[in-house]
Amino acid sequence: MYYVKSTPPRRPRRGRTPLPESERKARLIQTRVDEDLDDALRDAAKQRRVTVSQLIRNVLEDTFTLVDNVVADAAALTATVKRDAKRVADAARGRVRDPLEAVEAWQEVIVGKDQVCARCGNALTRGARALLGVVADGSARPWMCLPCSTQL
Numbered sequence: 001m002y003y004v005k006s007t008p009p010r011r012p013r014r015g016r017t018p019l020p021e022s023e024r025k026a027r028l029i030q031t032r033v034d035e036d037l038d039d040a041l042r043d044a045a046k047q048r049r050v051t052v053s054q055l056i057r058n059v060l061e062d063t064f065t066l067v068d069n070v071v072a073d074a075a076a077l078t079a080t081v082k083r084d085a086k087r088v089a090d091a092a093r094g095r096v097r098d099p100l101e102a103v104e105a106w107q108e109v110i111v112g113k114d115q116v117c118a119r120c121g122n123a124l125t126r127g128a129r130a131l132l133g134v135v136a137d138g139s140a141r142p143w144m145c146l147p148c149s150t151q152l
């Protein structure tokens with residue numbers, strides 16, 4: 001049986017040496033673990049020459065960073081699948097047309113939502129520099145990665 005308890009930082013009691021500012025602002029999380037897990041954590045911490053507290057903090061930080069990256073990768077994958085599905089649907093309807101043909105100009109922009117390069121299919125992730133096609137015929141504005149833009 002485990003439970004997690006999170007408490008806000010405590011004010012230092014009179015007569016005690018106050019903790020450094022960085023540690024005072026951190027929240028304390030307490031949790032109960034069984035003996036086996038406790039032994040495993042102590043062994044792992046000893047091997048890595050860190051405290052059990054530092055080990056757990058590292059594991060938590062790594063886990064949540066990993067989750068963020070998985071979500072970002074999934075978004076890029078979704079964009080790729082959508083693009084491919086649209087191409088297949090267009091081909092099935094006999095509307096095979098190069099989306100780059102409609103472009104009258106290219107504008108360098110910073111990607112806000114994950115996109116896919118219309119030329120090479122590479123993912124363009126939020127914050128990356130890329131080109132966005134300016135079209136006059138109302139068709140979808142294609143995206144292009146910077147390496148592909150050097151071949152225009």
Ligand SMILES: [Zn+2]
Pocket residue numbers: 117118119120121122144145146147148149
């Ligand atoms: Zn490209």
